[in-house]
Amino acid sequence: MNELIEAFRLVLAPDVLIAILLSSIYGLVIGSLPGLSATMATALLVPVTFYLSPIAAVASIIAASAMAIFSGDIPGCLLRIPGTPASAAYTDEAYAMTRKGQAEVALGAGLWFSALGGIAGTISLIVMAPILAELALNFSTFEYFWLAFLGLMCATLVARSSPVKAIASMLLGLLVACIGMENPGGVPRFTFGVPELLGGVEAIPVLVGVFAVSEVIRALVSPEPPPLPRRKFGSILAGQLALTRKYWRQMTRGNIVGIIIGVLPGAGADMAAWVSYAMSKRFSKEPEKFGTGHPEGLVEAGASNNASLASGWVPSLLFGIPGDTITAIAIGVLYMKGLNPGPTLFTERASSMYALYIIFILANILMIPLGIVMIRVASTVLRAPRATVLPVILVCCAVGAFATGNNLFAIVLVAIFGAIGYVMENNGYPVAAMVLGIVMGTMVEQSFVTSLIKSDGSLLPFFERPVSAILAAMTISALLWPVFIWLWKRIRHRPQEQAL
């Protein structure tokens, strides 16, 4: 109890509160700019944390990353340009809602379910940290292989186009993921002697290119669309309680999936959003509405990506293993501030741990008022003339891509993928599936090859290990399900045909 009081004292210090407020605003702004991801927001905070007290330093990272993941939904919804990779899965859906004149419902759902998801993730961190950590430790490369494979299969579920075209896009993404020397063999592939390609093609420039730049190209060649009817931007939270009541199952499922994916090292908010959106469509009673501006998938995926953010801290705090790219950076800050990860953090420095929990909850509550302000400000973009919005987006893209590594080559990549994305979209190939291929490609290959090295070339352990076997059964049944349905229909229809 004393520790809890001490924790409140730590959090309520003025410097900590100011750090939370400022980094929240900072996270909201960074996350809403295309090309600047939540990871980037965290990385840019590191030099600032040098000057902060330990709790304030960690608080600023927690607040900024949570806000950035939410605010990545804003440009996705308003302009069909996802602000962070975690929003890419449901960008089309959110944008469709905006075209239907429901921008406030879509953004409100993003905000409301992000905040609830973040709180659910925090509760999992408080209550189940040791159990979840144990789960994470049981994941070896065999399990990761199936998980990544399942992730890839989401491509066909998420896309609105034909499954064949979705798979083609995803395979193109896998091919792009082969570039560079970050493969298990450490051998440069498809680098054509360009040193910049040795490190591979990162997801951020691709994301910016295929979504933002191709959107700008499309706007250039198409006539100005009829302006959205001028009307007052409605209440943001009004419909959310009704949505919560209607979709509480989806929300809970999203939270659980997000928590589990977040806990697993190496799989973060991006994957959580994809898997949850695909699951939502798969189990929905009205899957035909998906992609036409239907909030169900938004609820589940929005709940999922923010839940994964909090649970991603579990392996980081207990074992110093980063749960995602954000906690990878946060671990460095924890060390620097003397809050060394490990079980002792939970026992000897329990007050600091409680303080972290309080900050998580505080940040997710603060997200709602700040998010509403952000949405109100950002929604003016809908009323701005296209000729002023598009050049600004293009500048943001270039700056965002360059800022990742102060590397001009990233801007070239953005341009190339902008052209590729435009051609693909015009021919009905979903670009989101390609992004998924690039995000997952390295993980699929790495986990497959390293597993084979460990098993001396035997495929048996992929099915032998208990968790691996369950995941394998899920993957294979998902693969064979359409074939089964097709066969079943044929068998059932044939006798009738004969009778006739």
Add this chain to the structure above:
Amino acid sequence: MTSFTRRGFIASASTVFAGSLVGLKASFAQSTYPSRPITLICPWGAGGGTDATARIIAQVLEQKLGQPVNVVNRTGGNGVVGHTAISTAPPDGYTIGLLTVEIAMMHWQGMTELTPRSYTPLSLMNVDAPAIQVKADSPYKNIKELADAIKAAPPGKLKASGTGQGGIWHLALVGWLQSLGLPPNHVAWVPSNGAAPGMQDLAAGGIDIVPCSLPEARPMIDAGRAKSLAILASERNPQFPNVPTLDEQMGPHKSVGVWRGIAGPKGLPADIQDKLTAALKEVYASKEYTDFMSGRGFGIKWAERAEFGQFMDESDRQMGEAMKAAGLAKT
């Protein structure tokens, strides 16, 4: 008063002014370096260990030199882009960079032409030796038992991980295996994205050995999931006094380790080198720097200019040997 004309005044005043400008310019070039902000290039991304090291050095260096020192992350190409940017900067002392051990490895793999000799070495700031970790409940009590078990096992039976193929910890293992008289692939290398996933796989039972630095292994050791059998260095790490050295147990062994140091492009003028090295020495001795490094568990080691150059040459030679032995070198 009569001789004082307006024209005469302007002429004399401008002469004085011009003279003082010339003088200022001359002194800018010589004694008042640095007169404008300095850029410190970090070849790795923001948020990592190298980035943090660069930022703490820049922060203290700024106080010592009285000019802002800005860290610029130039990432891409697995370190090639940033290291190239350091070597091709104008040698005026306003662009320096943080070199990492990769500069002694990349050219062997044919990734770049750059070697440690492509720079003006200024100061070595950090060295971390590898240590050998096994699972906490593994039967090996000390490094000797592990060495015997490795020798007894058929080739490829035991698995190790901790970095990518041909990465620094892979080479450290290859070096150790060679000193035991074993072929480099006697212990199979499982590539991973760094030491933390390797340590996780060790705890998950996927692999048998993880060679990596002690700070990287610490959380798992503290959690009672792994134990460190020996550090491959000539002295124990003061932060891990219970981990014996390989030398104590099995005789002297020269191992590769990771290091970070500050360097400028080739042809940096001697007076600028003097000034920078003196300031860097103050950084190295400062409380901020030592506190930061011990907080992160990073080892510190000082060597300046030619001495640092020799250190890099030695590292380069060791890396080349290990990479050739492992069949990873192209040149």
